[in-house]
Amino acid sequence: MSAAGARVPARRRWERYEHASGLVGSPGTRRRGGGGRLSGPWPRTVGAGGPGPALQLTSLRRIDGTWGWVWDDDEDRPWLLDSSGPFVETEDWADRQTATLRAAGYEPTTRDEDDDYLDDYRKAFGDAGDEAWHLERGRGAIHISANGCVMTGWLIVVGPHSRELRDRACAVNPPFEPYVDARGNRHTFRTWYLEWLERRETATRWPRG
Structure with missing residues (x-):
């Protein structure tokens, strides 16, 4: 400069x-x-x-x-x-996860204290569950x-x-x-x-x- x-x-x-x-x-x-x-x-x-x-x-x-x-x-x-x-803001993230799971035909279980519904994503989407969860976040x-x-x-x-x-x-x-x-x-x-x-x-x- x-x-x-x-x-x-x-x-x-x-x-x-x-x-x-x-x-x-x-x-x-x-x-x-x-x-x-x-x-x-x-x-x-x-x-x-x-x-x-x-x-x-x-x-x-x-x-x-x-x-x-x-x-x-x-x-x-x-x-x-x-x-x-x-x-999605932090306060709306849990609701977003449950909406995605239900849209995929999977009813969410109990929300985890730390990871929310990550385990449910793994059950609903199989091997792609972790990636789907992180990318959606x-x-x-x-x-x-x-x-x-x-x-x-x-x-x-x-x-x-x-x-x-x-x-x-x-x-x-x-x-x-x-x-x-x-x-x-x-x-x-x-x-x-x-x-x-x-x-x-x-x-x-x-x-x-």
Whole structure:
């Protein structure tokens, strides 16, 4: 970056980028029908990878004819966005599982304290039960970052909370917790990333002695 460019505040540089890439407007202005899927270049734009508020952002790559989100160059296990339905919040996840099981002709048993209805998925879908359960849990969202201490970051792409972020542990069935700012407001990708840029800018201008 040139010296002149470095003097332009991070927020102003981000706004210029938004105008240049067609990302201007509120999230609602860039939604289309079918559950609030995002149109335009948004998913590919935030999939460029590189540094960010977390350890590192994931990268969007074309793998065997399919777009997948890759962490740490591991193209053998990309996260594939399922935009067929909205992301399900933690408080609605158990109900979603029972609805899926009943649609498959299987009556759910007793909900497990930790894993909800994972065992029922195994009984209803056989060898595909674990994968079906995990993929349904992440439907409508993108694994966008690794946050350290076995925590991961997720960007909601489909549903009423599209563009918001969720924090999740690397475990079997942990909750998805909203990212919030210092005032308790939920972060979108824009506010989350811009907040980090401004902190980095301040640290560069006023390094600790």
